[in-house]
Amino acid sequence: xxxxxxxxxxxxxxxxxxxxxxxxxxxxxxxxxxxxxxxxxxxxxxxxxxxxxxxxxxxxxxxxxxxxxxxxxxxxxxxxxxxxxxxxxxxxxxxxxxxxxxxxxxxxxxxxxxxxxxxxxxxxxxxxxxxxxxxxxxxxxxxxxxxxxxxxxxxxxxxxxxxxxxxxxxxxxxxxxxxxxxxxxxxxxxxxxxxxxxxxxxxxxxxxxxxxxxxxxxxxxxxxxxxxxxxxxxxxxxxxxxxxxxxxxxxxxxxxxxxxxxxxxxxxxxxxxxxxxxxxxxxxxxxxxxxxxxxxxxxxxxxxxxxxxxxxxxxxxxxxxxxxxxxxxxxxxxxxxxxxxxx
Ligand code: GLA
Numbered sequence: 001x002x003x004x005x006x007x008x009x010x011x012x013x014x015x016x017x018x019x020x021x022x023x024x025x026x027x028x029x030x031x032x033x034x035x036x037x038x039x040x041x042x043x044x045x046x047x048x049x050x051x052x053x054x055x056x057x058x059x060x061x062x063x064x065x066x067x068x069x070x071x072x073x074x075x076x077x078x079x080x081x082x083x084x085x086x087x088x089x090x091x092x093x094x095x096x097x098x099x100x101x102x103x104x105x106x107x108x109x110x111x112x113x114x115x116x117x118x119x120x121x122x123x124x125x126x127x128x129x130x131x132x133x134x135x136x137x138x139x140x141x142x143x144x145x146x147x148x149x150x151x152x153x154x155x156x157x158x159x160x161x162x163x164x165x166x167x168x169x170x171x172x173x174x175x176x177x178x179x180x181x182x183x184x185x186x187x188x189x190x191x192x193x194x195x196x197x198x199x200x201x202x203x204x205x206x207x208x209x210x211x212x213x214x215x216x217x218x219x220x221x222x223x224x225x226x227x228x229x230x231x232x233x234x235x236x237x238x239x240x241x242x243x244x245x246x247x248x249x250x251x252x253x254x255x256x257x258x259x260x261x262x263x264x265x266x267x268x269x270x271x272x273x274x275x276x277x278x279x280x281x282x283x284x285x286x287x288x289x290x291x292x293x294x295x296x297x298x299x300x301x302x303x304x305x306x307x308x309x310x311x312x313x314x315x316x317x318x319x320x321x322x323x324x325x326x327x328x329x330x331x332x333x334x335x336x337x338x339x340x341x342x343x
Pocket of ligand 1: 025026028030152153155156310311
């Protein structure tokens with residue numbers, strides 16, 4: 001694909017790809033459901049010049065340099081590991097001019113804050129992508145599929161591309177409409193690591209998606225169902241739980257968006273608690289470390305609610321709190337989406 005690409009100039013380029021945290025709606029984007037993430041003020045920055053016939057990126061965090069030919073065929077064959085995401089973008093964008101530069105990040109890697117999506121959107125912009133935020137998200141989602149083989153949804157890339165300062169993003173993954181939802185000014189969003197690195201969950205992620213698709217083959221699109229009792233039509237007990245999570249989670253996204261709009265943070269917190277229970281009991285993507293952390297944070301004065309965020313299987317918990325209620329982890333602020341400056 002070469003749409004939206006500028007002709008290369010030897011100008012200095014600085015592209016920023018924010019990470020994201022998901023407030024509500026996990027494992028719903030892959031069946032065109034609802035999600036409520038926000039782009040955050042932790043980000044990956046790619047800077048350098050458009051030149052040459054390869055993409056060459058160095059990272060302060062890795063002695064190994066990423067070298068990606070413009071005609072790269074198999075991103076998964078590259079090292080270091082993060083070079084695969086760069087190569088996935090190159091393979092989708094097919095720029096005619098290379099790039100030489102550096103990658104820096106303030107995002108913890110593998111924590112569930114979408115460090116790979118942040119890298120992908122920053123690389124695409126650095127290489128000259130100039131389409132809409134949605135087109136950027138679609139291109140980098142395909143890049144992620146190529147790089148990781150995980151059939152992820154569009155949430156991470158779209159949150160990073162389309163972020164709006166001080167707002168969460170209500171995304172309908174069916175019609176791909178993004179509605180910014182103003183966050184109440186008197187709440188903080190904290191992200192706390194469970195201490196357990198997110199195990200590369202590709203096969204478990206794909207297995208969950210296959211189960212949900214098997215449920216849809218019987219029930220039709222889960223995004224159109226509001227009553228969890230619909231799952232009673234499924235014979236298989238595991239499929240019933242998987243489908244129930246998706247149906248109830250879509251409902252919780254609506255509830256949370258409405259609650260935030262009304263400034264009812266307590267109601268948003270209750271939905272977060274219910275979401276964690278559903279991810280733990282029905283979708284089976286939590287871990288004992290995540291459960292203990294959610295329990296401890298939820299019992300802390302001034303915490304409205306806490307839940308695992310992202311795919312699960314380790315990684316981080318997100319909490320909605322009164323200002324100053326938690327000191328640990330990262331205080332994150334809703335940030336604008338990816339951007340690129342050339343000088
Ligand atoms: C990962 C995927 C997203 C989404 C979440 C779970 O972050 O990349 O598309 O499915 O897991 O909500």
